[in-house]
Amino acid sequence: MKxxxxxxxxxxxxxxxxxxxxxxxxGACSPVGGGVENCNAKYGAINEIHKELSNYANLLINKxxxxxxxxxxxxxxxxxxxxxxxxxxKYADKLWEDSIKVAKYITxxxxxxxxxxxxxAPAETNIENYxxxxxxxxxxxxDLWKYVANEVFHVHAxxxxxxxxxxxxxxxxxxxxxxxxxHSEIVRxxxxxxxxxxxxxxxxxxxxxxxxxxxxxxxxxxx
Amino acid sequence: MNPLSIFTIGIIFIFAFNTxxxxxxxxxxxxxxxxxxxxxxxxxxxxxxxxxxxxELTAAMTYFAMGAHFSKDTINRPGFAQFFFDSATEEREHxxxxxxxxLMRGQLTTEVGQLIRDPAPLAEIWPDGITALKxxxxxxxxxxxxxVDIAKICEDPxxxxxxxxxxxxxxxxxxxxxxxxxxxxxxxxxxISNLGxxxxxxxxxxxxxxxxxxxxxxxxxxxxxxx
Ligand SMILES: [Fe+2]
Numbered sequence: 001m002k003x004x005x006x007x008x009x010x011x012x013x014x015x016x017x018x019x020x021x022x023x024x025x026x027g028a029c030s031p032v033g034g035g036v037e038n039c040n041a042k043y044g045a046i047n048e049i050h051k052e053l054s055n056y057a058n059l060l061i062n063k064x065x066x067x068x069x070x071x072x073x074x075x076x077x078x079x080x081x082x083x084x085x086x087x088x089x090k091y092a093d094k095l096w097e098d099s100i101k102v103a104k105y106i107t108x109x110x111x112x113x114x115x116x117x118x119x120x121a122p123a124e125t126n127i128e129n130y131x132x133x134x135x136x137x138x139x140x141x142x143d144l145w146k147y148v149a150n151e152v153f154h155v156h157a158x159x160x161x162x163x164x165x166x167x168x169x170x171x172x173x174x175x176x177x178x179x180x181x182x183h184s185e186i187v188r189x190x191x192x193x194x195x196x197x198x199x200x201x202x203x204x205x206x207x208x209x210x211x212x213x214x215x216x217x218x219x220x221x222x223x
Numbered sequence: 224m225n226p227l228s229i230f231t232i233g234i235i236f237i238f239a240f241n242t243x244x245x246x247x248x249x250x251x252x253x254x255x256x257x258x259x260x261x262x263x264x265x266x267x268x269x270x271x272x273x274x275x276x277x278x279e280l281t282a283a284m285t286y287f288a289m290g291a292h293f294s295k296d297t298i299n300r301p302g303f304a305q306f307f308f309d310s311a312t313e314e315r316e317h318x319x320x321x322x323x324x325x326l327m328r329g330q331l332t333t334e335v336g337q338l339i340r341d342p343a344p345l346a347e348i349w350p351d352g353i354t355a356l357k358x359x360x361x362x363x364x365x366x367x368x369x370x371v372d373i374a375k376i377c378e379d380p381x382x383x384x385x386x387x388x389x390x391x392x393x394x395x396x397x398x399x400x401x402x403x404x405x406x407x408x409x410x411x412x413x414x415i416s417n418l419g420x421x422x423x424x425x426x427x428x429x430x431x432x433x434x435x436x437x438x439x440x441x442x443x444x445x446x447x448x449x450x
Contacts, residue, residue, distance in 0.1 A: 041296035061284075065339045072322050076332045077257070096315060100308055103287070107294035115288055115344050130335045133250045198248060207249035 041110030045159055045168035050111030052155050053171075057102040058118045059151060063144055064095035066127055070137055073130045081211075083218030084134060088141070090222055091186070095148075098179065105174055122147070134211055135197045142190040149183035156180070193218070262329045265384030268377035268392065269330055273338055276318045278369050280342035282362055283314035288344035289355050300430070302437030303352050310359070317400070324395065352430050353418050360411040367404040370396055 020038035027034040071088035074081040103113045125147045132140060156175050159168040200210035290308035293300040322338065325331050331338070345362070349355040374396045377389040421429030 039297075061287075062341070065280075065341070068319070068322075069335050069339060072326065072331055072335045072338065075323070075326050076335075077326070077329050078255075078332050096312070100287070100290070100311075103291040104294055104308075107291060107296060110296045112295065113288075113291040113347075115284070115347055127336065131333065133252075135248070135250050201248040201250055204249035208252055211252055 041108065044109070044170060045166045046109040046111050046171075048166050049155065049159055049168065049171060050106055050109070051114065051117055052158055053102055053106050053111065054114040054117045055119050056151060056155055057099045057106070057113055058115060059121070059148070060095045060099035060102065062118075062121075063148055064092045064099065066144060067092035067095060067141070069127070069130050070132070070141065073132065074134075074137070079131075081134060081215045083215035083220075083222065084137060086222045087218055088137075091141070091145075094182075101178055105171075109170070134215070135194065135201060138190060138194040138197060142187065142194055145183065145186050145190060149180075149187055152179050152183065263387070264325075264328050264330060264389060264392070265377075265380040265387055267380040267384050268373070268389055269325065271373045271376045272321055272325055272392070275369055275373060276321050276338050277340060277342060278366055279314050279318035279321065280339060281345065282366055283311045283318065284342045284344040285346065285362060286311035286314060286359070288347045289349065289359070292348055293352070293355070300352060300434040302434035302439075303355065306437050307355070307359075320399070324392070328392075352433065353415060353422060356411060356415045356418065360408060360415065363404060363408050363411060367401065367408065370400050370404060374401075 021036065021040075024034060024036045024038050028036055067088045071085050071092060073079055074084040074088065106113050125144060127140060152175050156172060159166065159171045159175075161167060197210075197214055200214055201207045203210075286307045290304050290311055292298060293304035293307060318339075322331065346358070349358065374393045377392045377396070379386055379388065418429065418433045421433055423429075
């Protein structure tokens with residue numbers, strides 16, 4: 001008898017754990033009625049990480065504005081670098097599209113995007129003054145993309161832990177397929193550009209022509 | 224100090240100086256003297272256009288939030304979500320187009336950081352589809368008023384702008400922006416009208432069907448039957 005008392009609630013708990021939505025729907029259809037709060041797309045660790053993902057969506061939106069402004073600076077008639085303009089616009093557009101992807105993914109998993117949840121970003125990821133030289137903008141761009149890439153690794157690490165309550169295979173896969181590979185390509189490209197320009201600018205007699213030529217090359221490569 | 228040590232110090236000095244030169248880059252391009260006669264936009268007009276960038280981006284973020292809201296599993300209105308996400312990207316393009324206009328007129332050579340100041344959505348949840356559409360229409364009407372303000376100020380920027388009529392931007396705002404605003408507002412009003420009638424007697428079913436129409440377009444009944 002004592003054993004049965006222990007076992008019965010256990011069986012009930014098990015049944016509810018897997019059929020929460022079902023029992024709510026049955027209840028809602030009964031004469032008493034009721035809500036279906038547990039009929040949702042939440043499973044895995046989404047409750048643990050939808051804040052992290054919101055933060056990431058907001059971060060991508062913020063970086064998109066920064067690259068849009070870098071594009072603006074190099075598009076003015078004094079700076080006038082069509083190659084860098086095109087490159088930074090491409091990055092801004094990608095960041096914007098990616099932020100929409102994250103927002104859609106959050107809802108795919110039953111979460112909510114919180115547009116005001118922003119963790120404090122390190123000071124070096126801000127841009128106080130957009131009137132940067134060509135090489136300084138490449139250096140800044142590289143730092144920004146590394147931050148964007150490292151922040152994905154951070155979320156990835158959060159959901160990659162082995163404890164079941166926080167592990168989320170679907171989010172791992174989403175982050176890898178949609179972001180991680182793209183980021184490594186972009187970081188590599190910007191590092192290459194920065195180092196190229198560093199060698200090209202090392203001879204003061206070449207530098208003005210080198211900048212013009214390099215920008216034309218970037219325009220071609222960004223097509 | 225013997226001559227040898229002076230020689231040694233000299234060598235070290237030259238060596239240090241040389242490495243310094245080798246590591247130093249010529250990063251800054253020279254400043255070119257470009258005539259300023261062609262820069263004829265007046266300050267009050269420029270400021271209005273600059274402020275409009277943030278207006279468009281606030282609209283973009285509000286539509287972004289609407290897209291996210293209607294994507295939720297418990298709301299599940301993919302047609303509305305798609306409509307609003309597309310609108311968000313369109314608003315961002317409106318902002319970019321204003322920036323490109325200013326650049327074409329020789330503006331935005333300094334302090335571009337002021338142009339975009341962390342735009343945020345005006346709300347993050349809506350009770351239903353029709354409320355969101357009504358809010359969208361009100362938001363567009365607000366944006367339209369701001370655009371008309373630009374035309375007014377640029378047509379006569381006052382004493383500060385020496386009463387100089389900037390024909391080009393006034394024409395451009397009317398043709399490129401106001402045209403799209405009025406057409407877009409008419410579209411939203413029509414949507415609210417249809418949806419409003421549908422939900423008058425059939426609330427949930429009306430919104431469900433309207434959403435599928437948004438998602439699949441005009442052939443949505445055929446698409447649903449043959450799917
Ligand atoms: Fe707009």
